[in-house]
Amino acid sequence: MSKDIEFPRPLPALTVDSTAFWRDGARGVLSIYRCQECSYYVHPPVEFCPRCESRKVAAEAVSGHAHVVTFTVNHKQWMPGLPVPYVLALVAIDEQEDVRLATNIVDCPPENVHIGMKVTVRFEPHDDVWVPLFAPRSENVR
């Protein structure tokens, strides 16, 4: 669990398809929908594979490893009490480049974040949601 930002996070309303993504962190797992016919990861999750049209798509654990595709160090305090700076990023999971997740990069000085940085998932519980966050992996060289 990360303590980088002590500020209430707006939370997603869960759907049948998004529940695994937002809740499987409870057992330490990042779940992404995957086609059971052709192995294509489908995100955002829906029970349809855009590659082979299969409806056999189900949540599967991925490694939790990802890399930073782009990021920003947010300096503006948009709301009273919001700790700044913090890093918003889009990361691509290592299994498939076109599965991108918005996230915060945590446990890392903002100035160290860079495109291509290798990161790994961790989870922060809020109500019924385990928010996936990402932190640097030890093999980063900068």
Add this chain to the structure above:
Amino acid sequence: MCAEYAEKKTAITGIGQSAISRGADKSALGLTVDAAMEAIADAGLRREDIDGVATWPGGDNNASGFSPVGIPELQDALRLKLGWYSNCGETAGQYGPIFNAIGAIAAGYARHVLIFRSVYEATARKSAFANALSRPNERQHGPFTWYAPYHVYAAATQQALFFQRYVHESGIRPEQVARIAINARRNAALNPKAIYTTPITVEDYLAAPIIATPLRLLDCDVPIDGSTAMILSHIDAAREGPHPVTWIEAVGTNMQYRNSWTQLDALATQAQPHVAKMMWSRTDLQPKDVDVAELYDGFSFHTINWLENFGFCGRYEAADFIGDGSRIALEGELPVNTHGGSLSAGRTHAYGQVHEAVLQLRGLAGRRQVAGGPKVAALSTAGGPLAGCFLLARD
């Protein structure tokens, strides 16, 4: 010779704009009436001639000020009798109502369509969080759930992601980006309605606060209260009007990419190359024929993106194209955002650009009139997966 696409049978016959301010003394509906009545009169028409209304995105019925007026309120205020009306939030950017109105005119639903965009964001920002994208302790629904928990309260934080990727791939430097804001401010000084008119320098740009890297304060447009309106008419009717005919030469409206704020195919260039390609496929004109470019500038990098994506310069060559700013200046070879853009004239959300393009083509832009009688204007919208564009032309 290009096919006779329906847009070439339509023209912008009237333009109008309310007072533009950092806090209005009228309601949003009152401002919208001002803009609409001015546009109707400018077209040489009367209320009873207006038989269509379109807007983007449609009334949002909340305190955000993002879209405070819907078609029903305006229709009732003006007691219009319409053959067709439509808002369209899910479309190819803020010019979607223009693209739709072209179809409505071609279908014979309407002959004179009133198109408007009203914002009340200056007033909204005076009350806390009124226009925040998300709020703590409120569950988020829809596509924004994927951003919801990550402290994304403003478009700037989200759009900075695209800008960062562009900087990474192009190597553009802050002092080069600065030229967009400096150019806008310089032009705004010649626009009596502009919000900010004090000249700025590269040093001012670099000294301004960083909002969300690489976005600085002067990269961001300025929220205003105001409304802009236009009349899109069948070209036959336009020929009977009081002004030279300024017709829609070509439009780009497509969705060829993953239309997603997270999965968007090309983060650096966003959706624009596809819509630009469509637009150029519908005209014999080429980038070199454009006399004035009124490019989206919600953030300055949108304008930079569009210089490349319209083909005014090559991919990742915008920094060199902009240079010291002389090429995009009022007296340069491609004047950009001649009224001061959203950065300095105020965030009319791409509609101030249309108003300005019509003035420029008519030769009525006053002290900021581009010399040589401009005949072709390029217009665009932008922002992540949203993009649309069109060419406006006259004989």
